Amino acid sequence: MSDDSTHGHPTLSAYFGVFAALMLLTALTVWAAFQHLGIWNTPVALAIAVTKAILVALIFMHLRYSARLTAIVVVASVAWLAILILITASDYLTRSWVPIYQR
Amino acid sequence: MEIFPQQASTFAPHVDALYGFLIAVTAFFSLLIGTLVVVFAIRYRRRSPDEVAKDVHESAVLEVVWTVIPLGLVLVMFFWGASVYFRITRPPADALDVYVTGKQWMWKIQHTDGHREMNELHVPVGRPVRLTMASEDVIHSFFVPAFRFKRDVVPGRFSIAWFEATLPGKYHLFCAEYCGTRHSGMIGWVYAMKPSDYQAWLAGGVAGETLAAAGAKRFQEHACNTCHAEQAGARGPSLNGLFGKQVRLQGGQTIVADEGYIRESIVNPQAKLVEGYPPIMPTFQGLISEEGLLQLIAYIKSLSPPAAPGAAAAAAAPAERKPVKP
């Protein structure tokens, strides 16, 4: 880990910009929740939440200015969360695939 | 002392063949490693206290070889094991239906003709038997070692499985999933009988009303018929001929109306709504016992056209059926 990679810091305006963006996105997600988007309501809400989380991680948590190892650690946590949720869900999604009653 | 269980079902030879292959692989590699370790340990034993071995040049080829050979072997095992498993998971269409309820610590069996048994199951040989199983309390597991057959019975849903006995005899029935204090007492016997003996057994006991008739009674008791009426404009969909058919759901999905679907529609009616019907059905979760649910299923099955080789129809004429290889 080189020294300058850990010492970079966002500017004040970056902090306030992110804050404003987070507030706007919060308003957006509330507004979107009341719209009839069919199957898209949940994906839109999640996409907004992911965007907000990335903003917080990159700027507030200085991930953008951190060492590569830190990024790997973060990616690992997301990957393992995905393993847990997706593989478990795959069981539930495929349970009805094998017809147990055949006519 | 026996070291190998009896082979008494159509699964058993397939499972045992794979077992034999795996034992051969295990024996080969255990002996290979064991022999090499012993030979090397003796041949290259340390001869003086400060002897130091020379470095042996590593061979990338060797590493690849002993990565690829096991990989090939395990892929063979996987496909073989998967093919055996597919056999176990797909019940043939013309199987004899038997309904099983597990509760701490007994097995309750209902036959379609109304015969009931406790910790005993009589089945004919040479005929697939399809078990629809439910649990009243915790997880149990229906295990017949001689059939190489096991299936967990999970509360809150049906577990559906099948087997076909091949050898007449009396076999252990175990509960294999730990279920509480008297888990090891939740045992019984499976009697596999020649078809003629089985007929005699069926004729002998007091059968009472058929399972479908019992289900029909419950259908009235719970006033299911007020909505699921056989007339135009009824509030619920008709159940005649429903079983085994494709159902169109709201949102355009389709689903086969099997036991699991019907059960879910009774205890959690909002989960899958039939197209064109409003979500007005109340849940019956906790209001109908597991045995009652099984009876309702048997009733709804009996409403299906008799032309289909359904379970109820097949049960009526077992002698005429030709054995079908799964």
Next chain:
Amino acid sequence: MAEAARALAHEGPPELQHHFENLAAQKEAVSLGMWAFLVTEVLFFGGMFTAYVIYRESYRAAFEGASNLLDIRLGAFNTAVLILSSLTMALAVRAASLGDRRRIVPFLSLTMLLGTVFLGVKVVEYAQKFEHHEVPGPHFLVPHGLPPQSEMFFSLYFCMTGLHALHMIIGIGLLTWLVRRARRGDFSERYNSPVEMVGLYWHFVDIVWIFLFPLLYLLGRHTL
């Protein structure tokens, strides 16, 4: 070799623990440790998110109906409060890294205050649920017109927000500790990793809420 010997002689600042070579190495270790800890937190909450995903798919109507019983105004207000607290926390970390001692304490205190406001609102929300018998367990009454599985929604709601609130309480405790140390003048341009680490924790708790808010409060609004 000579380098190593010098490091052993330990002429480092008092914050340097004996087994590290220098402050940079110590900071690197602390930072990696904190991020690894946050990984465990992600998976800790992950178990409940998994349960949420499975049951939500199984009991869609119940979940959407029950979600509409939550107070969206309080939820949105709390989201804003938490985001603001993340900003003040970030500013506190910035002040610490610049060695701006006068600003550390106010920003930390503001963060604590906002965290307390969040918890206060949560108490109001919980109290409402108790009044309406929407707390799972023996006293639960299935809300009018909803399937009984709405109880599952509230079970998950209380587990997830409860665990989140517990993290907030721990966070406020950590902030109290930081304020005391900051008052004592412990932090400087050179040494400020405690502030930074608690900051990471606080932002993580914020991120959890960023997901909880839409998943719990906004599920079924379009069905209204």
Next chain:
Amino acid sequence: MSTPAVSPPGAARAHRVNYLNERYGVASWLLTVDHKRIAILYLIGVTFFFAIGGIYASLIRLELLTPAGDVFQSETYNKLFTGHGVMMIFFFMIPGIPGVLGNFLVPLMIGAKDVAFPRLNLLSWYLFAIGGLTALWAVVHGGVDTGWTFYTPYSTVYSNSWVVVTAVGIFIAGFSSILTGLNFLVTIHTMRAPGMSWMRMPLFCWGMYATAIIQILGTPVIAITLLLVAAERLFHLGIFDPAQGGDPVLFQHLFWFYSHPAVYIMVLPALAVISELVTAFARKPIYGYKFIAGSSVAIAVLSFLVWGHHMFVSGQSVYAGLVFSVLSFMVAIPSAIKVFNWTATLYKGSVSYQTPMLYALGFIGLFTLGGLTGLFLAAIGIDVHVTDTYFVVAHFHYIMVGGTIMGYLGGLHYWWPKISGKLYPEYWSRVSAWVIFLGFNLTFFPQFILGYLGMPRRYHAYPEEFQVLNVFSTAGASILGVGYLIPLVYFFWSMRYGKDAADNPWGATGLEWQTASPPPTENFAETPVVTGKPYDYATVAEAALG
């Protein structure tokens, strides 16, 4: 690997200051932040819980001597096997090698003065001790009868035993495990001595690194799952209760997401120990260093993708079952790579049969058999028949006892001179290694046959035709029990009467052998500088000659 000379050989050993004699008194131990002293604390702790688990095991085998359940009540028997599982898994196997050998060796092997977070390390031990005593109180005083797997809804609704307290104990110990893993991960990343690149790191550290990954990524999930079980018992939340719409199979997913990788928390450190032993007692660089190191990490990652093989008959989807099956087979590959490479290391080596090597060779045999029988369970068609039978019991005891305990004891014998500064009697240690090996096989091999015959696990009483094999098993267990007592006696004996150990009694490489036995509190007089690859016996020999 070259290091600065350590203490001058002429110094009177008795007066040498080391981590054991630098300070005295109970407080100097209970408040220590020295990784070596914490390792000793773990040694005491895990030995205690191992003894408890062992007593439970012997009572189980006593009951199973006869088919009728005539020694204990069913309820008592169920509490016995639960107590055995909980104590052995959560308070012996999981903290065992990382807590004792990992704590002692990781900083020494990478040339650090301590782990990255020494106080956190002590906290880990306290959490382990508090969690262990909490669970012990629940298991002994009240009793838990759910099995260590806590399957719902039995554990949440039907069991009338001390589930919540046990769950809390395991929850606390889980955080101990997380903090240990976190500490090792950070230590290995940031505290390596100058020149100690990743590819120069001893394989034991690679194993501990892979273990740390699992501890960090897996343990939180069991923690939250047990928390939900406890909450469900207390508040009737219904998350896993089918009566309220919950799904018991979901519990199994969450439980095994951790508890399958947990098997590798137990066995990866043992594999890592064996890598060290084989190379040291063949006096030869390990064959295929990169492959062994890589296979540890590969096992750690793959271990998270196979949990569903515990659920083939649970009602899990057929397709999920197939995916879990094929992935489970894949874990066999890195395991096989290790075994082949160890075997190749012996080739043209200078092999000695001192006690640690006996354990290592025994381990290779037992682990091979345990691993190969794992293939039976991954083969989904066979698993349907043998799951939840004694076949599974036999298989995982080959891995856990034949693998982990053999590795642990092998490692303890290997590093005991370093840890205690004393030598144990070689004759008795060889005897005990043989007794353990033979007793183990007699105990568990018959259980493979029993399992295929269909004897279900967790049975208090069983049909009479299974008795003969059960008698063999109980006889073996008695021998095994004696085998475990012998080392306990001579390790204690050696602390007082044993001969002083040299700094490097085995003529092994590795930084831990280049400091004093026992090491000073600061580990090294000067921070070592690493200049070459590990296990470079040829260079060491040259240096000795020159």
